[in-house]
Amino acid sequence: MSKSKIVLAYSGGLDTSVAVKWLQEKGYDVIACCLDVGEGKDLNFVKQKALQVGAIESYVIDAKEEFANVYALAALQAHTLYEGKYPLVSALSRPLIAKKLVEVAEKEGAVAVAHGCTGKGNDQVRFEVSIKALNPDLEVVAPVRDWKWSREEEIEYAKEHNIPIPINLDSPFSIDQNLWGRSNECGVLEDPWAAPPEEAYDLTASLEKAPDVADTVEITFEKGIPVALNGELYSLDQLILALNELAGKHGVGRIDHVENRLVGIKSREVYECPGAMTLIKAHKELEDLTLVKEVAHFKPVIEKKLTEIIYEGLWFSPLTKALLAFLEETQQYVNGVVRVKLFKGHAIVEGRQSANSLYNEKLATYTKDDEFDHNAAVGFISLWGLPTKVHSMVNKTEAVKDNEKVTL
C-alpha cells in the first residue's frame, strides 16, 4: 500500500532539510517545492539537495514574474507600509508560495502541505490561512513547530540522518528575502536600544560608504505600473531588481522597526527595500499630481486596510479582491514620468510630469484668471465656516477659546 504524499515548502536550509526526514518518519512521501520569488537562490542546488535528503520529488518554480505582477504591484500601488514603516516583504510572498504548494499538492494527489515556520511568527498564520482558503481539505503540518527541539537537538538529528549541515549555521540572524525586500531579526537586534550592526544588512550600502555622486533615474508609469527606467522598458520583476541594485548602492531603503506581530507580541526587525521604497515614493508623487483631491484623501483608508489584511494572512479573503478593485480604478490616470535622485540613502523626487496632470501651468493661469475671483473665496469661506460659527453663537465663545487647554 502506497504512503500518503505531503508537499513541503523547501528552502534548502537546515530546518526544511531535517523536516524532509522527520516527515518521512511520520509516514509521508515528501515532495519538496522551492519557489524563487527574487531572492537570488541557486535553484538547481536546492532541487538536488531535496532529493539527496530524501524527497521523492523536487519542484523548483520561478515565480518572480507572478510575484512582481500581482503581489508587489498591489503593494506598490497601495503604498502598503506596515505601521507606516515597511513594505510588508514576507507577508507578500506567503500567499503566493501557499498557492504554488496547493497547486502541486492537487496535481500530485497529496493529502497535506508542510511549512517550516515556528510557533512565534506571523508566517505560520499566513501559510495556514492561505492554504485552507485555497483547499480546505488539505491538512497542514508544521514540523519545526511540532518537534520543539533545541538547536543542538536538531543538529544531532541531522547528523544521525546524514543531513548536510550548512556552513553559515552560526549566523545570528534570521533572514527572509524576495524581490520586494529583505527582512532580518534576532541576535543583537533584540535590544531596541542598540543600533543594528553593519553586518545585519546585505542589499544596501551604509550612508558612510554610499557614493558621493548621485544617480538620477527617470521612472515611467502606465496606469500606475512602472514600465521603464530612463526610457528603457522592463518587465516589472526585472525593473524592481534593477532598482534594488541601483538604489541599494546609494543606501536607500534601510528600515529599523519595532513592530506589533499578529500573534500578540512586539518584535524588532530591520528591513532593506531599496527598490520598493524608491518605487513607492515615485508612485506617490505621481498620484499627488494626477489624483483628484477626494480620491487622494480617501485612498489611504483603502491602503491601510489592505496593508493590514495582507500582514494578517488574509490575502485570499474576498476583502482583498474588493480592495484591489477599488485600487485598480484609481490607477487609470496614474501615467507619467518621475525623476528620482538617488543619493546618500535618499530617493528624492525632483520632478514629475504627466499628460493627466491636474496641475499644469496653462490650467493654473486659466484658473487664476477665470476661477479665482475673490467672490468665490468669500462665498466659500462663508459657508465652509458656518457650522463652527453657529456653534459659537449658540454655545458662547468661552468654550471655543479654551480649546488650547486640552493638551497642556
Add this chain to the structure above:
Amino acid sequence: MSKSKIVLAYSGGLDTSVAVKWLQEKGYDVIACCLDVGEGKDLNFVKQKALQVGAIESYVIDAKEEFANVYALAALQAHTLYEGKYPLVSALSRPLIAKKLVEVAEKEGAVAVAHGCTGKGNDQVRFEVSIKALNPDLEVVAPVRDWKWSREEEIEYAKEHNIPIPINLDSPFSIDQNLWGRSNECGVLEDPWAAPPEEAYDLTASLEKAPDVADTVEITFEKGIPVALNGELYSLDQLILALNELAGKHGVGRIDHVENRLVGIKSREVYECPGAMTLIKAHKELEDLTLVKEVAHFKPVIEKKLTEIIYEGLWFSPLTKALLAFLEETQQYVNGVVRVKLFKGHAIVEGRQSANSLYNEKLATYTKDDEFDHNAAVGFISLWGLPTKVHSMVNKTEAVKDNEKVTL
C-alpha cells in the same frame, strides 16, 4: 465722533504696510498686531514700522511658548503630516494668530479684524473661520483680496503714501515661517518637473554641503512631550528651535510637495521642517515601543482627521477638542529616550528605551517560555482563518484562486 477701530495682522512687509493706509482711507483707526511664532523677527523694528506707516497702536506679542505648547505639540503627538508629507506649518499658526487678534480687538473695542491674505490660498479660510468661531460679531476685512491691484499698482500706491518699499521685494518666493517649519511657493517652483533651486531653502543645508560627521542626540519624552536634549532640560519652544539648528545643519527636513489646497486647486510648495520632522520620527518610534497594538493601529485614524481639520481651518471646532482628548489619553505611557543620528539629511532612530516599553528582553523571555507554546498559535490560527475557510468551502476555491487576476 471717533472712528471705528480695526485690528490688522501686521508683518512689517509691503502688503500689510500698504493695508494700514488703505484701511485708514476706508475710515478705520488701525491697530497693528504682530506675533512672533518662532520665525525670528525683529519685533521692535516691526512695532515701530507699524506706527510709522500710520497705525494708532502697535502690538507685538511673543507667542512662541503658546505656539509650541499647544499647536506644535498637537502636531507632534498626532504626527500631522498633510497628505502624508509635511507637518502643516502655516495651518498651525493661523488659529493662534486669529486668537490673539480677537483678544486685542476685544480689549481695544475694535469692530473688525483684518488679514493680509489673497483670495487663492488656504490661509484666508483659516483666519476667517477662526475669527468667526472666536467672536462671530467681529467683521473680517481682507485688504489684499479686496484691492485687486497688480504689484506695480501696489508699489505706486506705497510711493504715493510714503510707505517704505522693502529691499528684498524682488524675491521670487512667497514664504511663511514659524518654529515648526518654513514654507515656500511661487516662482520657479511652479513647474513641478523642475527641481527646487538651492536658494529656495534657508533653514537646511543641502545634502552636498551637509557635514561628513554625524551628530547624535538623545531626546527624552514625558507623556509624549519632548523635555530634554542629551539630558538637558528645555522648554518646548526652545527645544524645537535648537533642533531646527542642529538637524537643519545636517539637511534634515526638506520636503517638496504638490498638494491639494482647500480652495480646490493643486499647488507645489517646498517646506523645511528640520526640528519637526526629527521630533515626529523620534516620537513615533517611542510610540512603537510603548503603545499597545490596538491603540497603535487606530491612532492613525485620529491623526489623519486632526491633520485634515487643522489644514482646513477648523482648529476651533469642537471636533478638535474631542480629537485632542483622544490624543492626550494615548500619551500617558509615551515616556522614554530616543537616540537619533542626524546625518546627510536623515534623522535615523538608532535606539529607543522606556520604562513603559511593551518590548523588553525579560518579558520576551518570559513570553517565549510561558506564552508561546505552539498550542496557542495552532488554536489562534484555526479560529483566525475560520471565516475565510468557511467562505472557501461554501463558494468553491476557484473564486479564491483567481484573486490575482484582479490587478493585471
Add this chain to the structure above:
Amino acid sequence: MSKSKIVLAYSGGLDTSVAVKWLQEKGYDVIACCLDVGEGKDLNFVKQKALQVGAIESYVIDAKEEFANVYALAALQAHTLYEGKYPLVSALSRPLIAKKLVEVAEKEGAVAVAHGCTGKGNDQVRFEVSIKALNPDLEVVAPVRDWKWSREEEIEYAKEHNIPIPINLDSPFSIDQNLWGRSNECGVLEDPWAAPPEEAYDLTASLEKAPDVADTVEITFEKGIPVALNGELYSLDQLILALNELAGKHGVGRIDHVENRLVGIKSREVYECPGAMTLIKAHKELEDLTLVKEVAHFKPVIEKKLTEIIYEGLWFSPLTKALLAFLEETQQYVNGVVRVKLFKGHAIVEGRQSANSLYNEKLATYTKDDEFDHNAAVGFISLWGLPTKVHSMVNKTEAVKDNEKVTL
C-alpha cells in the same frame, strides 16, 4: 442672427415656468427638459405646458429604468443612509438629471443649462458640480437664485406674462420625489419640537390607519440585485414601485430628520421611502448571511464615504467609480431569498436563505464537531489578549482598573 440656446430642467411648476420666460428675456432660446425618475408625473401635460409658456422645444424623458439600475441600485447595495437615517432620495436623481440635460445641450448645440434651485439648498451644488464635470464648457444659470423675487413678485410676473398659476400653489410644503422616495420640508416642519402633521405624508399610511393584517413578501436577490417579489420577476424600477405601494400601505419608511446640509446649515425634513427602506433592510440581512466577516466589517466604511460624496454632489468624481468597483466585488455572493413581514410600519426580516450562506446547519454541525475543540479557543484567547496583558504587566493594573471613571 440666431439666439443662444439654453436647456432648462423643467418640472411644470410655477418656478420653472416663470424661468422659461425670464430666460427668454435674457436673450436665450429655451429648450425645456423634463425627466421622469419615478414620481408619477403626467409627462404629456408637462411637455405641452413648456411649449405653451414659450419653450422652443420640449423634451420629456422616461429615465426610471436608468435611475433604478444605476443610482438606486448603488444606494441599495451600499445602504446609503445619510447621517444613518434616510436613503438620499434627491441626491440620487440630481446627477442623472444633470447628465440628461448635458446630453440634450450637446445634441442641440446649447451654450448653457439652467436649473430651478434656490441658493439655500444642496441641489444647486449637485446640479452645478455634475454639469461642470460632464461638460466644463457649458454655462450654468440658476434663475430662481438670480431673480431674488418674493413669492408675490413672482406671481405678479407670471400674471403679466400669461403663465398659468398652479392651483395647489398654497401648499406649505416643498416636495421632491422619485422612485427611491419622497422628501418634504418647510412650513410647520420648521419647528423641530412639533410632530409632522399627517398631511406632510403622501406615500405611506399612518400607523393608526395601517392594516391589522400583515403582508409577507419574499424578495429574491441575484448578486445583490433584487430581481423578484414572491417569485415573480420584475425590472428593478417596477420592483421598487411595487414595494412602494405595498410597504407604503403598511406605513413603512417614514423618516423625520434634522440634517446637516452641505451648505452649512441644519434643516428639518421628513422622508417617505417605503420601498427603499424595505429593500435596504432585506439586502443587509442577506449580506449578514453571505458576507465573510472582514468584508462585513469594512464595507460600512465604503458605504459611509459613498453616502457622503453622493450627498455632496460628487457622483461624477472618480472616487465614486472606485467605491462602486469595491461595492460590485462584494455583491458576487449576495444571492438568495429574504422573507419580509410588512406590518404596522415595520419591514421585519423573518427569514433568509442562500446557496452562498456562510451559516448553515450542516456546516454548524461540522464546525461544532471538528473545529470547536476547546484547545482552539484557549490558544486564540491567549494570543488575542496578549497585548492587553503585557500592557497591564508593564504599566500596572491601577491604570486599567480605573477605566470606568472616564465617563462619570
Add this chain to the structure above:
Amino acid sequence: MSKSKIVLAYSGGLDTSVAVKWLQEKGYDVIACCLDVGEGKDLNFVKQKALQVGAIESYVIDAKEEFANVYALAALQAHTLYEGKYPLVSALSRPLIAKKLVEVAEKEGAVAVAHGCTGKGNDQVRFEVSIKALNPDLEVVAPVRDWKWSREEEIEYAKEHNIPIPINLDSPFSIDQNLWGRSNECGVLEDPWAAPPEEAYDLTASLEKAPDVADTVEITFEKGIPVALNGELYSLDQLILALNELAGKHGVGRIDHVENRLVGIKSREVYECPGAMTLIKAHKELEDLTLVKEVAHFKPVIEKKLTEIIYEGLWFSPLTKALLAFLEETQQYVNGVVRVKLFKGHAIVEGRQSANSLYNEKLATYTKDDEFDHNAAVGFISLWGLPTKVHSMVNKTEAVKDNEKVTL
C-alpha cells in the same frame, strides 16, 4: 495545609452549580460570586444555593448602578450597535463581572478565577482577556469548557453529588440578560429561515398584542446622560429599567440577527432591548440637533471602533479609555428634551428641543437674511466642484460619463 481558593462567577443555574463541586474535586476552596446587573435575580436564593452546593463563601453584589453609569452609558452615548443592529448586551456586562471577580479574588487571596462559558462563544474571550488585564497573575479556569460532558453526563454528575436540578432545564434557549437587554440563542433559532417563535421573547409584547393606544414619554438629557422621564428624575439604572417596562409593553426593541462571532463563526440570535433602543434613538436625535456637522460626521468612526473592541473583549484596553475621552468631549452640548411616541414596536421621536440647538427658528431667520445671499452659494459651489471640473477638463468627459456602467 489549606487549599487554594478560586472565585467562581456563579449564576445559580445547573452549569455553575455543578462547577462548584467539580472545582472542589480539583482541589480548590470555591468562593461563589453572583452579580446583579439588572436581570432581576433573586439574589438571596442564589446566595444560599451556592453555599448549599458547597461554596465556602457566597458573595452577591448589586452592580446595577455601576453597570448603568459606566458601561450602559458608554453604549448609549456611542450608539454601539454591533454590525449596525444590536446594542451589545452581554459584551457590556462581562468586563464588569470580571472586575468584581478580580476584586473578590484579591480580597480573599484566591489564586484563580472561574467562569461558566463554553468553548464556542464570545464570552469566554471577554472574561479571560478582562481578568488577565486586571490581574495577570490570576489563573483562569473554565470548567464547562474543560469537562466536555454531554447534557446527560452533566445531569448524572449533578444527581450523584446532590446538586438540585432546575425545573426549567428543558428550555430550548440559552439566555443572558442585563438591564441593557436580553439575548437568546439556540434551538429553533438555529434555522435562519424560520421566524423566531413567540416564546423566544420575554421583555417585549408582540406587535399583535401591543396596545392600540400610544404612550408618549419626554426624556431629558444632560451632557448626553438621560436624567429624567416626563420631568421626573431617575438614576440611570432605574430609568433604563422603567423604559424597559414601558417600551417593552409596546413591543419596542426586538432584534433578530445573524452575527459574526469573534471566534470565527456566524450565529443567529434574537435580542430584546426596549429601553436601550429607545434611549439610543432619542440620544441620536438630540445629537442631530446639537452636534456641529464635522463632529456628527466623524463620531460614527469612534462609535464603530468602540463597538468592535467592546464586542471583542477589549474593554480594559487603553484604546477604550482614549475612545471614551473623545466621546465625553462630544457630550458637553447634548442637553435637552426628546419627545418619544411608543407605539406598535416603534420609538418615534416626534420632537426635540435644546438650549444648545444649532437649529432654531431665530437663527434660521437670521441666517436666511444675512448669510444666504446667493453669492455665497455661487462661490462655494465654484470652489467645491473645482477638483472634479479640472479632472474632467484634463481627462475628457467620456470617462466621467460612463460612470454608471460600473454597477450594471
